[in-house]
Amino acid sequence: MxxxxxxxxxxxxxxxxxxxxxxxxxxxxxxxxxxxxxxxxxxxxxxxxxxxxxxxxxxxxxxxxxxxxxxxxxxxxxxxxxxxxxxxxxxxxxxxxxxxxxxxxxxxxxxxxxxxxxxxxxxxxxxxxxxxxxxxxxxxxxxxxxxxxxxxxxxxxxxxxxxxxxxxxxxxxxxxxxxxxxxxxxxxxxxxxxxxxxNAQGAAFAALAVQEAEVFIQRYRRVFCLALEGMNGVLDPMDESVNKARGYKGQAQSAKACKELLKGSYLEKPWEGRALQDPLSFRCQSAITGSVMDALEYLKTQLEVELNATDDNPCLLPEEDRMCGSPNFEPLSWVLAVEMVSIGLGHMSKMIAQQILRIGDPGFTKLNRFLTPMEGSVIAYGTIQKTVSVLDAENRMYANPVSLDFLSMAGHIEDTASNAPMAAMNMRKIIDNLYYMTSICLMHAAQAVDLRDHPSLGAGTEAFYTAYREVVPFLDNDRNMSEDIQKTYDFLKGYEV
Structure with missing residues (x-):
């Protein structure tokens, strides 16, 4: 208490x-x-x-x-x-x-x-x-x-x-x-x-969704950085001057945060076989995540107006000794912002799905297919892609704007609506699905790092990797993947950022 x-x-x-x-x-x-x-x-x-x-x-x-x-x-x-x-x-x-x-x-x-x-x-x-x-x-x-x-x-x-x-x-x-x-x-x-x-219910759900999204992004960022190390990826997209030249605040902040987490990583040094450029799902991570961060800032601005203003009809105006019918119960200004963030999170969903597929592909990692420790006898992550696909499909559905879907009600006197609570609930559902997808990405990232004989990791990824391996060990033989996914999900949800 x-x-x-x-x-x-x-x-x-x-x-x-x-x-x-x-x-x-x-x-x-x-x-x-x-x-x-x-x-x-x-x-x-x-x-x-x-x-x-x-x-x-x-x-x-x-x-x-x-x-x-x-x-x-x-x-x-x-x-x-x-x-x-x-x-x-x-x-x-x-x-x-x-x-x-x-x-x-x-x-x-x-x-x-x-x-x-x-x-x-x-x-x-x-x-x-x-x-x-x-x-x-x-x-x-x-x-x-x-x-x-x-x-x-x-x-x-x-x-x-x-x-x-x-x-x-x-x-x-x-x-x-x-x-x-x-x-x-x-x-x-x-x-x-x-x-x-x-609109207190919709606003409450949106306020909780904002906080959930911000915490998720911080946790996902650690997973991405570990996945980049598992990929033997390229740090160029995090270059400060490159992102400053672009000019988007969220992109620059995201790149800077990732670079801090990877300080001291083997990725800072040349490595034989490293690609000149990574797939876009890795190369553009800071830009895509940054766009969601920018959208969240807009949502926060609009939502904090809602938290501190009347949405009553009629609107009592004591200082003017009158009351007036009002449209103040119309929340579309921040509902549109919620839907914008949800679309952005949908793009993150696609990006994470592609990252998982790339890190299991030897054409990109030079590691064994599906990150198996022993080809021909251990299947490893050969079927987990199906779970990723269905979660991404759900996220695409939840990212679809719902503020346009309503009927004319109450004898046609109430003929517009916003579906504010549903929009906010959908945003939160996407975030929860993203935790599961990011959990699967973390499973791949840690496995890839292990298959590389655990090279020197970054200042922010080494401790993260070590804490995770206390919960889910290296996949040396096939086991119940659902249990590993749930353990990883619980680990991520509880990880202090």
Whole structure:
């Protein structure tokens, strides 16, 4: 359990902090100024109601029912029914860290002061995060035009319905509230819409995906450098002046990082039989990986806007004493960035697949076919290419943009969508597949190094190779490859970078 407490202001939540709240159970605290904005928006809600102004989600229905009146004596019942009727998600269920990320992002969105929910709603999100109450939430159902199909699970837990985890133990929500010393909330005007109408799920998945992608790239880079040593490859593509002349930031950073890892490697010296140039999958690694790094930087910029801005409709404007219908629930600005990164990761998938095929080919390595230690009796990596092929095919499918795939819904009043959660989930699926593919690449890389009688390795690859060989030994005879793949995958996922 983390001792860290993150101050939420509605203005400066970072992707890194989302990860700390999700995975390290960092606590949260609401700033005084942010809570004052929440109170001002709530006050405006009641003032507009007194003036007889039609307020979407307060005294009117939502969606196609926006023309239906909701009367004051029905606020609690209506808002509870809104939560129940919008609880339409399907499995699989979100993990506890994922739901914590969702709650942190939605809580920070409340603090922008444009929602109008009651302060007790805001306080309950804070308490859920700090007391370890995590609603059971489905992962699918949102079309990414506010995640109304899934976020309602948080509201149901707040009113004592549905299921939740308390200190990671699953139980009825009412029981979880009791254990935390809380009572089921009474719902007021606009509370149901405020809970449901946000892109917090999609944004949470994207924030976690960004961090997963960045860590993966660092781990993959070590595997690539070891594979280059297994190939007896060429260092020219990492030349600082060459990459500076090109001008792309990610490419230069990637090349520099690889060169540091390979400092002291035998590749720095001439070697008999070394090719003049490597296949493009090796030669262009820094450029391809660098392009993903550049895309990630753009995604981070767009996503951190989402984390610290309102996505409410209507948008309460207390300083102007009014509310206004808004398009602020449209997340396409960062969804397109997610899809761009996914396409980039798809290119990395192709590159890694080709690297695996080249390192098993004696025409490039001058080693035995499929890196067998004994041709004619040990098959070695002769069939593992099939797994690589199917994982790459999956990645091509997941990299396909999904923001264009939607129906016209709610009586054609809701006729655009972004599929934000699906786009982010697909990105994360690609990353997980890439870990498996990179695991297979590592198996090949270490085997090739061994077949070269373990020449002098780089400053960053020697320790990496040694740690790996404590988990998966040299392939001296055929054995269960699935077990080796999984052991390598677990090693990579746990390797500190």
């Amino acid at each position: 983390s001792e860290k407490t993150i101050l939420l202001t509605g203005k400066d939540l970072t992707i890194k902090q989302v990860g700390e709240i999700a995975y390290e159970n960092a606590k949260v605290e609401i700033s005084k100024e942010a809570m004052e904005r929440v109170l001002a928006a709530r006050e405006l809600i009641f003032e507009l109601d007194k003036r007889g102004v039609a307020v979407y989600g307060l005294n009117t229905g939502v969606g196609w029912n926006k023309d239906k009146v909701v009367y004051a004596d029905r606020y609690d019942a209506y808002n509870k029914n809104l939560l129940r009727s919008h609880m339409i998600g399907v499995g699989p269920e979100c993990t506890i860290p994922e739901v914590r990320a969702v709650m942190a992002i939605r809580l920070n969105g409340f603090l922008c002061g444009n929602t109008g929910v009651d302060k007790e709603i805001v306080n309950y999100y804070e308490k859920f995060l700090n007391f370890g109450i995590t609603p059971v939430m489905k992962s699918r159902g949102s079309v990414g035009e506010a995640d109304i199909a899934t976020l309602t699970a948080i509201g149901l837990t707040a009113i004592g319905e549905g299921e939740a985890y308390y200190q990671e133990e699953r139980m009825e929500s009412k029981r979880a509230l009791e254990l935390a010393g809380l009572k089921p909330l009474k719902m007021g005007p606009k509370d149901g819409l405020g809970i449901a109408s946000s």
